[in-house]
Amino acid sequence: MSKLILVRHGQSEWNLANRFTGWWDVDLTEKGVEEARAAGRLMKEKGVLPTTAFTSVQKRAIKTLNLALEECDRLWIPVTRDWHLNERHYGGLTGLNKQETRDKHGDEQVHIWRRSFDVPPPALEAGSEFDLSDDPRYAGIDVPRTESLKLTIERVLPYWEEAILPLLAKGENVIISAHGNSLRALVKHLSNISDDEITGLEIPTGEPIIYDFDGANVSGERYYLKDA
Numbered sequence: 547m548s549k550l551i552l553v554r555h556g557q558s559e560w561n562l563a564n565r566f567t568g569w570w571d572v573d574l575t576e577k578g579v580e581e582a583r584a585a586g587r588l589m590k591e592k593g594v595l596p597t598t599a600f601t602s603v604q605k606r607a608i609k610t611l612n613l614a615l616e617e618c619d620r621l622w623i624p625v626t627r628d629w630h631l632n633e634r635h636y637g638g639l640t641g642l643n644k645q646e647t648r649d650k651h652g653d654e655q656v657h658i659w660r661r662s663f664d665v666p667p668p669a670l671e672a673g674s675e676f677d678l679s680d681d682p683r684y685a686g687i688d689v690p691r692t693e694s695l696k697l698t699i700e701r702v703l704p705y706w707e708e709a710i711l712p713l714l715a716k717g718e719n720v721i722i723s724a725h726g727n728s729l730r731a732l733v734k735h736l737s738n739i740s741d742d743e744i745t746g747l748e749i750p751t752g753e754p755i756i757y758d759f760d761g762a763n764v765s766g767e768r769y770y771l772k773d774a
């Protein structure tokens with residue numbers, strides 16, 4: 547039996563400021579740092595300890611991972627950082643305030659952009675201050691101009707199948723420190739949630755979610771580590 551531990555990064559500066567974030571690389575707030583540490587303490591207390599780790603190339607997830615691993619004395623495990631685990635790209639909404647966007651476009655439209663399965667936000671214009679195509683961490687990668695959850699799933703799942711699932715099948719305990727929507731993509735797949743139902747699923751920050759694996763198969767329901 548191996549365990550998959552999913553952790554959404556702690557509160558970020560733009561979670562706090564209520565701005566659409568996506569691929570923009572914002573830092574954790576003090577509260578976010580504390581949430582990440584608490585996740586690590588919980589893993590230690592429950593004796594659920596990762597043997598290998600994955601994260602995105604965004605500092606809020608990387609720092610959350612490091613802080614959590616430090617608390618459970620697992621800073622020594624192998625870590626892979628990969629852009630396939632990045633947050634969903636928020637396109638032209640990146641940087642905008644969520645409430646101001648609701649005031650301008652209406653609650654329903656903003657809900658569709660945020661939570662619909664396959665409607666992507668408007669594309670980010672080339673040359674926008676939030677354009678990351680020239681960022682060295684994305685050299686050789688076709689940086690998306692926007693992504694729906696469906697498009698996010700299309701890049702998260704092949705990576706999951708190729709890089710992460712084989713390690714669980716070999717008996718490793720894997721932690722993935724990632725983002726609200728890249729984790730919704732994984733949970734949708736692992737818990738077999740329909741396209742309609744996924745609109746209602748929210749992933750809380752800094753709260754480890756566990757799946758038990760038997761070889762390459764999920765053997766049970768997902769649960770919060772705090773309830774185990």
Ligand SMILES: O=C(O)[C@@H](CO)OP(=O)(O)O
Pocket residue numbers: 561565566567568569633636660726727
């Ligand atoms: O801004 C974002 O990138 C995400 C996650 O914080 O927000 P949302 O809740 O709209 O998916």
